[in-house]
Amino acid sequence: MNLSCFAVLIGLLLAADVSAQGASKRPVLVPVCIANDPHVRRVAEALSFTSLIFERVGVRIVWHQGFVGCDAGSIRIQLRENTPADERPGAMAYAMPYAGFQVFTSGQGSTGSQGSFHIEVFYDRIEKMGERLAPRLFAHVLTHEIIHVLQGQTQHAAEGIMKARYTQNDYSAMLQRQLTLTRADVELLQQGIAARAKRLRDERLLLAGQKGIVTEESERSTGASVD
Ligand SMILES: [Zn+2]
Numbered sequence: 738m739n740l741s742c743f744a745v746l747i748g749l750l751l752a753a754d755v756s757a758q759g760a761s762k763r764p765v766l767v768p769v770c771i772a773n774d775p776h777v778r779r780v781a782e783a784l785s786f787t788s789l790i791f792e793r794v795g796v797r798i799v800w801h802q803g804f805v806g807c808d809a810g811s812i813r814i815q816l817r818e819n820t821p822a823d824e825r826p827g828a829m830a831y832a833m834p835y836a837g838f839q840v841f842t843s844g845q846g847s848t849g850s851q852g853s854f855h856i857e858v859f860y861d862r863i864e865k866m867g868e869r870l871a872p873r874l875f876a877h878v879l880t881h882e883i884i885h886v887l888q889g890q891t892q893h894a895a896e897g898i899m900k901a902r903y904t905q906n907d908y909s910a911m912l913q914r915q916l917t918l919t920r921a922d923v924e925l926l927q928q929g930i931a932a933r934a935k936r937l938r939d940e941r942l943l944l945a946g947q948k949g950i951v952t953e954e955s956e957r958s959t960g961a962s963v964d
Pocket residue numbers: 881885891893899900901
């Protein structure tokens with residue numbers, strides 16, 4: 738199954754999930770581009786679990802495979818292999834919440850050039866955690882890092898998905914789908930999404946102004962927009 742088929746399937750599943758909960762509020766759409774990498778096909782199940790976690794807090798991740806055609810306001814994720822042992826020892830991934838989207842609107846962004854990613858995942862380290870845990874850990878690591886970007890900060894929680902460091906108990910909770918976000922995490926997420934949407938809007942207007950054009954497109958909020 739390719740990622741686009743997968744995305745449609747997940748969309749249908751999530752739509753069913755939301756309607757089952759009787760949710761009437763439209764979710765916030767967050768476009769996320771993930772490297773066009775062989776691993777992406779292997780981790781499709783993990784991406785669906787990440788989607789599910791976000792859907793429960795009113796956020797719908799719109800996955801895009803690869804960086805060609807990736808919208809300027811999207812979150813970009815790179816998967817790393819052969820991570821040197823001395824590079825952020827013990828870390829599974831890191832986010833650059835402060836990496837401005839200016840980088841992505843400079844023209845280089847459409848190719849996903851090195852250094853223009855919001856999130857880098859040390860996929861080799863996750864894979865070493867074993868066949869059973871790796872997909873679930875990947876889902877939680879992605880969730881954790883995407884939340885950092887959306888919150889616009891690197892604050893951690895004492896428990897749950899936003900902990901700075903996971904323990905064996907956390908791994909067990911992940912496998913049982915019991916590792917969650919705290920209320921404070923969700924509040925910060927909502928505040929961050931609103932601020933990000935405004936920033937993206939302002940940036941687009943600024944760029945359009947520099948070019949001397951203000952199009953209808955530039956006035957429309959994209960990226961992590963609050964609908
Ligand atoms: Zn973190």
